[in-house]
Amino acid sequence: MTFSRRNVLCFAAGTALTSGLALRRAGAHHGWSWTKSGFFKLVGVITAIYVGNPHATIDVDVEGEIWRVEMAPPSRTIAAGFTQDTAKVGDEVTAIGNRSQDDKELRMKAVRIITGGKTYDVYLSRAADI
Secondary structure (H helix, E strand, O other): OOOOHHHHHHHHHHHHHHHHHHHHHHHHHOOOOOEOOOOEEEEEEEEEEEOOOOOOEEEEEEOOEEEEEEOOOHHHHHHOOOOOOOOOOOOEEEEEEEEEOOOOOOEEEEEEEEEOOEEEEOOHHHHOOO
């Protein structure tokens, strides 16, 4: 099988473009760049819990609106003491962290989760500022 120089260049360009888009999407998704500065507090009832990759999440019903509360990657979330069995659907939860810069997006990144009378600091270094 032979490859022309043009085919090789097209393949290389396509790979670079795809890789660049994937990295940009990952950068927008992970980290804190998509959040507002200043802490935000959310209180509601858990409708779903997920402790897995790329990060743990809790869906929270706040007065009829479902918020997505993102936590740390699973290893860090579990190390903070929060596991899949820590809380259950229907439990009240307080999440403190940073909300999305897009006010239409019901999404936040939690630094601290409080449920069942216990506090879980999933980003310990940031929790010191709460």
